[in-house]
Amino acid sequence: MKYLILIISFCFWSVGAQNMDLFEKGNTLYNEGQYADAIDQYQRLLDNGEHSAEVYFNLANAHYKMNHIAPSIYYYEKALQLKPNDKEIRNNANFARNMTIDAIDTVPEVGFARLFNNIINLMSYNAWAVTAISFVFIFVILFLLYRFASISNQKRVAFVVSGVSLALSFFSLFMAFQKQRLDINDRPAIVFVQESRVKAEPNLRSEEAFRLHEGTKVQVVDTLKNWKKIKLSDGTLGWIQSEDIKLLNNF
Structure with missing residues (x-):
């Protein structure tokens, strides 16, 4: 039993050391302007189960530098889920949202x-x-x-x-x-395709309700096979193909 505890402790230490090394390599590559390589390092961290606001934030920054609209907004939103009051994350997320095409009003609660x-x-x-x-x-x-x-x-x-x-x-x-x-x-998602044709009903033959572009944030309110019923911040509803969006609550 004693040796088993030692082995488990060593494994956790080894994984932690490896993740720290990946994080530092990613930061170094980012500072050198090698954003694609930095993304690879941060993505390996996520694959290792390292889900932290710092990793998501740095990954979002690297995508932002490469003008990847949807991924940058997605990972800023992921970072905000873990640190909702972080001013730096909020500021950078706002810069990324400014790259989106869709201008959707928000219906305020009163x-x-x-x-x-x-x-x-x-x-x-x-x-x-x-x-x-x-x-x-x-x-x-x-x-x-x-x-x-x-x-x-x-x-x-x-x-x-x-x-x-x-x-x-x-x-x-x-x-x-x-x-x-x-x-x-609360099931937020980000549009990940350049342009998505949102339908009035969950089938391709249905009438087109409106179009959305990459980086737009939506709320998923229902699922039917490979379709998601979404709601915009102004209350508009429609059906979008599941592969066109990426849910934020999936870790």
Whole structure:
């Protein structure tokens, strides 16, 4: 058993060292202007299972330098999934989006829906779940204090705060389920062909609804065989062939 642990530890160390070497080689090649070779090194990192914001960001930068519109936007978006608040990634992603042809308006959320979604997105599903458990723990402690306290003021405060903690635990649990629902329904994708003819129905004989070009971001709302039903940021719906887009949630 001891030797097995040593062997496993050595394998993890070896893979980690190899990945670090690939990352440094990619960075060196990028700094030398050899962007295609740098892409190969970063891609090998992904093939080794190294999915990090830094790898995606550098890979996106290399594609951007070569004017690869769709891949650069795709990997910037992947980096933002892991580090959504990183200003440098956001800035570079905006530069890449400026290369796209399609100008699609965004329908803004207003009123209560916007406020509700902003609150949900304050934390991840796991963070909301941990928060709910934490409030339950606080409730139990305060309820025990209320149960065994001998001073009336202490009992009153413990009762009120324990009630608030229980309410917050239910609220956090509700938000966790809402966040999970949003995450499941969030299926973004990037158009990877130079031009795609989006259909009104999922077949080639159907009427053409509109056209999209590489780098445009869409939301996948349904799948039927080799077709994806997509939704644009302005609410427009259509069917696109699956091979024309690449899903962002696939790691």
